[in-house]
Amino acid sequence: MRVAVISAYYKEPLHVLRKCHESVFAQAGNVTHFMVADGFPVSDIDSWAGVVHIKIPNHADYGDTPRGVGAACAAANGFDAICFLDADNWYEPNHVETMRMIVDETGAQVVTATRKILTVDGRMLGICKESNSVDFNDTNCYFLTRPAFPACAAWLFKDARESISGDRVFWNAVQAGGYMRFHSIEPTVNYVSTLAFHYEMFGEIPPDDSKVIAKLPGHQHFQMFSYAQYKAMGGARGR
Known part of the structure; x- marks a missing residue:
């Protein structure tokens, strides 16, 4: 299974971008990191292994357009699954493998992960109670297989004023798609919250x-x- 991880980035420090990418590069299997520059490309990324570096103008929509562009590129290039990972967050080493195993075992078209909530200085607040794939699911916690790729259009074709809550627009699109879903209770996503x-x-x-x-x-x-x-x-x- 070819897995694409889409990370929109804006003006994050290089060490933050590197931590995000290293967590993707450490995943088992055939995983490619699509890093999409939202108007401010970092030249160092061009030399990073396992990265497709996409550079687009800034859209000032909280990363929604870069996510949509990255997902479209991954879909057009034959990837079997799409994940999203904000540039200031990172995966546990077993994240993709956990998601992939759940797909194999259940036939789910969308797998959702549990996330840990951390402060900017690295202190862990706890396991998120909100992103449970019932009330809501966070952007960083999706594993979409090809039947669910149409939901990615929600990143691009919406009222621009909804971008501030684009994660909820996308969650609504996934729900409306009627895809078979399965939620993993293992916390494999690290989410830095402000x-x-x-x-x-x-x-x-x-x-x-x-x-x-x-x-x-x-x-x-x-x-x-x-x-x-x-x-x-x-x-x-x-x-």
Whole structure:
């Protein structure tokens, strides 16, 4: 099985990009890392083994267009499965093999993984309670086989104002596709979070500079605020 891992990147430091890529390169089997520069390509990546380096203009849509472009390239080049991995996150060494074994054993068209939530300084908050493939599934936690590739169009063909919550748009597309799904309870994805909601999930008070994504009264679309701004507006928690 040829597996493509799609990582959109923007202005992350080189050591962060390298950690992401090394976690993909360490996966067993035939795995290729599609690293898609969202307007600011890093020349070092051209020499990294196992990488298809795609460079596109910046779209300012939280990586949605780069994910869609990477997925389209992987599909057109005959890959059997597609995963997504944000540039500041990384896989456990057994991630792809775990997903692949579940496909072989269950016939699932979409496998979803469990994630660990970490702070920017590397402290583990805990195992995510939200991304459970029932209420929601995070972008980094998908393993899509070819029958589910049409869901990837959601990254590209949506109202641009929905990009701030593009992960939920994609989750809705996967659900609407009616694909056979299976959820892995093994936490094989490491997710670095700056969201206030994740601190609250584990009983901690969020830092003032953590992020809140919320709809204000009278507004149709989500907006992003710092936790300090959100508190000043009278909010207590948000996603």
